[in-house]
Amino acid sequence: MDDLLDRPTTENAPAPVTTEPPTPGLGAELRGSSFDFLTQPGTDLAAKAQAFHAWAQHRTQHGVFPYGKRLGGRPGATAELTLLDGQRHAGLNFSSQEYLSLARHPQVCAAALMAMDRYGVHSAGSTALAGNVEETTALEAELGEHLRMPEVLLFPTGWAAGFGAIKGLVRETDHVIIDQLAHNCLHEGAKAATPHIHLHRHLDVNHVERLLQRVRRRDPHNGILVVTEGCFSMDADAPDLARLQALARAHGALLLADVAHDLGSLGASGGGQLELQGLLGQVDLVMGSFSKTFASNGGFVACHDRAIKEYLRFYAAPNTFSNALSPVQVAVVRACLRLVRSDEGAARRDRLMQAILALRSALGTHGIEVLGQPSPIVPVMLGPDALARVACREMGAAGLLANLVEYPAVSLNSARLRMQVMADHTPALCATAAHIVADALAKARGMTGLQ
Numbered sequence: 001m002d003d004l005l006d007r008p009t010t011e012n013a014p015a016p017v018t019t020e021p022p023t024p025g026l027g028a029e030l031r032g033s034s035f036d037f038l039t040q041p042g043t044d045l046a047a048k049a050q051a052f053h054a055w056a057q058h059r060t061q062h063g064v065f066p067y068g069k070r071l072g073g074r075p076g077a078t079a080e081l082t083l084l085d086g087q088r089h090a091g092l093n094f095s096s097q098e099y100l101s102l103a104r105h106p107q108v109c110a111a112a113l114m115a116m117d118r119y120g121v122h123s124a125g126s127t128a129l130a131g132n133v134e135e136t137t138a139l140e141a142e143l144g145e146h147l148r149m150p151e152v153l154l155f156p157t158g159w160a161a162g163f164g165a166i167k168g169l170v171r172e173t174d175h176v177i178i179d180q181l182a183h184n185c186l187h188e189g190a191k192a193a194t195p196h197i198h199l200h201r202h203l204d205v206n207h208v209e210r211l212l213q214r215v216r217r218r219d220p221h222n223g224i225l226v227v228t229e230g231c232f233s234m235d236a237d238a239p240d241l242a243r244l245q246a247l248a249r250a251h252g253a254l255l256l257a258d259v260a261h262d263l264g265s266l267g268a269s270g271g272g273q274l275e276l277q278g279l280l281g282q283v284d285l286v287m288g289s290f291s292k293t294f295a296s297n298g299g300f301v302a303c304h305d306r307a308i309k310e311y312l313r314f315y316a317a318p319n320t321f322s323n324a325l326s327p328v329q330v331a332v333v334r335a336c337l338r339l340v341r342s343d344e345g346a347a348r349r350d351r352l353m354q355a356i357l358a359l360r361s362a363l364g365t366h367g368i369e370v371l372g373q374p375s376p377i378v379p380v381m382l383g384p385d386a387l388a389r390v391a392c393r394e395m396g397a398a399g400l401l402a403n404l405v406e407y408p409a410v411s412l413n414s415a416r417l418r419m420q421v422m423a424d425h426t427p428a429l430c431a432t433a434a435h436i437v438a439d440a441l442a443k444a445r446g447m448t449g450l451q
Helices: 045-061 106-119 134-147 158-169 184-193 205-218 241-250 272-276 306-315 327-340 343-365 385-398 427-448
Strands: 078-082 088-094 151-155 175-179 197-200 224-229 254-258 285-289 299-303 377-383 400-405 415-420
Touching: 088 385, 088 415, 088 427, 106 327, 134 151, 134 299, 134 327, 151 158, 151 306, 158 184, 158 224, 158 254, 158 285, 158 299, 158 306, 175 184, 175 205, 184 224, 197 205, 205 224, 205 241, 224 241, 241 254, 299 306, 327 343, 343 377, 343 427, 377 385, 377 400, 385 400, 385 415, 385 427, 400 427
Parallel strands: 088 400, 175 197, 175 224, 224 254, 254 285
Antiparallel strands: 078 088, 151 299, 285 299, 377 415, 400 415
């Protein structure tokens, strides 16, 4: 991967990966990927969509297209999901990002009802105009206190926050140095902002240092934004944030850390990787999402400079040109944040970690590879995409609801489950889930001949 360092700045995208030749005996539903339908030439735009839809329908008919599911009730430790073909699967739910199990908490529901009674359900404007309610300012202050960063700006979604933070700050002459596995919203924001994008090898801080040195040597006049995550969503690993921040400051750059998956759910007080690494209040820019731990859509960008906050309010298009979070969403996040910071929140994090460790241990007992470090995301390696599709179908039939991740979201034939653990999962439920995974994998290997 050294070419990531030596590649000219105009060629920063990873080299295209072609699909391997079809394995004999595997049907069309087990071949190909969604990437195939991004690259087809042709003048008929609709034809591209139709080709993808036909492929997806074929997979659906064979029970190996586990996307677009519908939830039949609350996203609890057990749930019922309806697949696109109408089949209903009920069982252990490891497919919802509800890490502290707060979606039905009485205090959260009561806060939603009170906000609806006072404000109604609609913000009716962007934050740049008249979309904020009084509780918005309170939430920004409370979140800023939790992060030890005095300035916070809310966004309608976490994706919008990541995209908007980069597109709002970075201009076309500036540079973005970004982890190659960073979230889609961060890469899309970088591509929209500047042609000067420099990918660095995943978690390789030495590579970041060399890129910073190279960019500063070649361009001493423009800005640099270094972009990473607190907990990477497909591998459950974390960078050395302290060293990244020190390198950024040494080269006149800013560091942006995405804490969507760890804020609230990790750390003694719910400060996530920033707390675990002793860096609360010490990173230049922090963005995150409320959809993982705080029971709501929405996102935020936090910083130390009021000027940056106000600049983003007017230059981050997803904020300027989108309606603000609804009063109900703001109230829900405030209630969740109070719980996160309470003794109850600490107890829920303890239960969550017990479940995480139990699941990782049980999977290991079955000889199944698990990536990363303990976090609410448990990436379970399945291997070849075709094998993973069949295994996922068998898991659903056996009563395990978990999300399949396949190429191009991850490397070709490095398919995995992204099992998402909640505080309401017990060690016993985790052991049962691991048994179902192992059994489904064994069945899938027998059906496909793949290992």
